[in-house]
Amino acid sequence: FKCPDDYGFYPHSHSCDKYWKCDGGTAELKTCGNGLAFDATDSKFLTENCDYLHNVECGDRTGLEPAITAPHCPRLYGIFADEAKCDVFWNCWNGEASRYQCSPGLAYDREARVCMWADQVPECKVEGGFSCPAPGELANTGSFSRHAHPDDCRKYYICLEGVAREYGCPIGTVFKIGDSDGSGNCEDPEDVPGW
Template identity: 40%
Template sequence: MKTVCAVLLVIAGASAQFKCPERTGFFPDPVQCDLYYVCSRGEFEEKLCPDGLVFDSKDPNHERCDIPANVDCDERTELQEPKPSPGCPRANGYYRHSDPQACDKFFNCVNGIPHELPCPPGLIYDDTASTCAWPSESHRKDCKAAKRDSLDDGFSCPEEEIRGPDGRKLPHPTFAHPDDCQKFYICRNGVMPQKGSCSKGSVYNEETFACDDPKNVPGCENYYENKVEKSKTKKA
C-alpha cells in the first residue's frame, strides 16, 4: 500500500508541474512512459495508457499507446503498477509462454486474458523485441533451434542458407527429388519440409528453383516419354 501511495504522490507531483507545450495536442509525461496529457485550449487532462502499453509521443496530433518494443521511452522509465493475471505479467502486450519449453509460442494479452499464438516454423519468441525471430538472431539464450522434421522418405531441410540465382537468401527454398524429375521438396521458412510436384508436362529445374520444360533440364529431357514406356511395359 505504501508503494502505491508513493507512486500516486510522484504522479500528482509531476501533474502539478506539467504545462502544455502547445495549446492543443497529446504530450508525454517527462517521467512516466505510460502517462500522458491531453491539452485543449492550454488546459490539460491527465490520461494513462492501458496497463502494458506506453505512450507514443512521436506525433503530438495523434493519441496512440503501443507496446514498449515499438516506443522509445528514453528517460521516461516509470510505469503504472502492473495488473497481472495468469499468463500475463501486465494486462496488455506480448509475453513469453508460461511453459519455458514452449519457445515457439507466446501470449498476446488483451485486458488480462492471454491468447496463445504460435511462431512460424523454425522461429522462437523473442520477448525483447516482442516478435518471433530466428534462434541465432534472438536475444533469448534459454532456447535452441527445434529439431528439424523429416518426411517419410527421409528428406529433411539443410541447416545452411540457400541462395537463389540472384544471390539472395530464399525464404522457402526448393530441392530436386533424387528419383523423380516431376517431384521436388519445399522447405517452408527454411525448416519445415513438404513434398511438391510440377504440373504435368513440366519437371523441376534445380538451377532455377522452378518447374520448367523437360528439354531445359539435363537428364529429364525424356522424362514423360519414359513414363509412357514404363506404363506400357507394366500393362504388357
C-alpha cells in the same frame, strides 16, 4: 502542468505511460493502459497515441504504473513469450491473452519479438534434438539434405551446413522419405508407403 497550447497531447516529464491532454487550455493527466506507453514522436503534439512499451522510446521518462497481471500476461497489454514453450507467444489486450504459435522449426525471440529459427533463439536451445549426418556421410546431398522427423509424419528436418532446422509439410500432406541420399518431399498420404 501548464498547457503550451489550447489543444494537444504532451508527454509526462517522468512517466512513460502518462501524458497530458490539453483541451481549451486545461490540462488533464491521462494514463495509458497497463503495458502501454505514450508515444511522444508527434512534434506538433496533436496525436493521442499509446503503443506497446517495446515500440516506444521512453528516454528519461522511466516511470511506469505497477504491473497488473493476468494469465499469460505480465501486463494487461503487450506481446509476451510463453514461459514453457519456445514456439508459443501471447498477445495480451486488456488482460485477454490470445495464443500464437510459430511455424515448425521456429521459436519466438523475446528481443526481436518475431518467430526465428529455433537455433538462433538463445533461450530455446533444444537438447537431444536431431543431429545432421556428418559431411560426406550421404552421397549426392549437395549443400543440404532432408530427413524425416522421428515422431511426426508432417514434420521433417533440413540440414544445411550441419545445422538441423525443422520444417512442416502443408496440412493434408506428409513427408515422404526419398532414397538414402537425404532427399524427400511433402506428398499426399496415399502416395506414401506405410502411412
